[in-house]
Amino acid sequence: MNTPICDFVRKYAQSNAVRLHMPGHKGCGVLGVEPWDITEIDGADVLYQANGIIKQSQENAASLFGTAKTVYSVEGSSLCIRAMLYLVRVLAKASGKRPLIAAGRNAHKVFMTAAALLDIDVAWLYPENRETLLSCTLTAQAIEQYLSKAQELPLAVYLTSPDYLGNMVDIAAIAEVCHRYGVLLLVDNAHGAYLRFLPESYHPISLGADLCCDSAHKTLAVLTGGAYLHVAKTAPQLFVEHAEIAMSVFASTSPSYVILQSLDAANARLAGEYPGQLAALAQRVFTLKKTLRQHGYRLVGNEPLKITVAPKMCGYTGTELAALLCEKGIVCEASDPDFVVLMLTTDIGTDELAHLETVLCSLPLREPVVAWAPSAPHTVQRLSPREALLSPSEALPIEQCVGRVLAAATVSCPPAIPVVVCGEEINEEAVRCFAYYGITECRVI
Ligand SMILES: Cc1ncc(COP(=O)(O)O)c(C=O)c1O
CATH class of the missing domain: 3.90.105.10 (Molybdopterin biosynthesis moea protein, domain 2)
Known part of the structure; x- marks a missing residue:
């Protein structure tokens, strides 16, 4: 697969042109990336009015993810979530309906602020079983029950899957229910860009979601900030037509071409050796999880590449375990009293995985820590x-x-x-x- 953005920037950097344009470093500096850090000069296209190299690159990404349209973000999934809600707001206006979204209560804070700024009403969906604030593993039956009893149908259901702990909901079944009621399904797939490239795709768009965001930077070899807004082939045409404007409403007018190149370069890898590497890693992580369970650890979630350890049964809080790992040179993604979240990708080496296994399995089991995490509090809304x-x-x-x-x-x-x-x-x-x-x-x- 070609890499038009990388090719253009490399050629420009080699041309030693006198840069009388932004950015101010003029291609020189201590970081080493400055020659490749350009702006929207002639030939470099314009993000969100793309008609040249960015358009070609985004079309490459769209073909890899099987979407009607994929738009790049250099400002994370945060930007894409705002754009998704903007699209729902425009659809509400076009269809004369109230902008109402039913959302899983574990939504990221950007969802809340975007809904507030766009004046979108939110009906919160809570999990059936007792879960911490971080999860909201809703079933298709729960969504069906909600929709069948709702006095007013929402325009969309919004779910976070995978969630931060690595729980994935049954998107295919939930999409089927939503669509039967004429309701759209939006997914925060910030943690799941790689799911598309497993031997069987678990990506929300493959499973029937209408819109989703992926933080490419979280699970693919992409620089921080790189993300995708995906519009499904089955989504309303209005979403395809307004996807770029939706992003541009919230985005900086000075996009990072270093991050754009990273997204562009990722296409070539995803179309090449990546799926094979991913399948091998998923197998290794499956085996590692089995070993950790045999040692006595409780693991949470069904996402193939994330290992979330709930170590209280082994006598450690999550915070304690994270500190012990850190002493051995292993830095986790996050920890709290209940969990340690470890994120693995194909760029982690076999030796590093072996080190993780040795360290975790060498910790002695202790008396369980008995302290329960609170679930999401039920509160009353006083103001919009x-x-x-x-x-x-x-x-x-x-x-x-x-x-x-x-x-x-x-x-x-x-x-x-x-x-x-x-x-x-x-x-x-x-x-x-x-x-x-x-x-x-x-x-x-
Ligand atoms: C579930 C979820 N959604 C959205 C985001 C925001 O993504 P980004 O950091 O790419 O803006 C995060 C960030 O951690 C997240 O965990």
């Missing part, structure tokens, strides 16, 4: 998220916040899942949840 987000606010210690309305989404970051949504009244249950995740202060109206 938009009104709350745009109101002046003050920061207070959380114990003084009971009865007050939350202004900005307060998060435990990562994974940036708000404990309380802006506009909701903070109750005792929420305060306990804040305290559990080490949040000591929040902004209230």
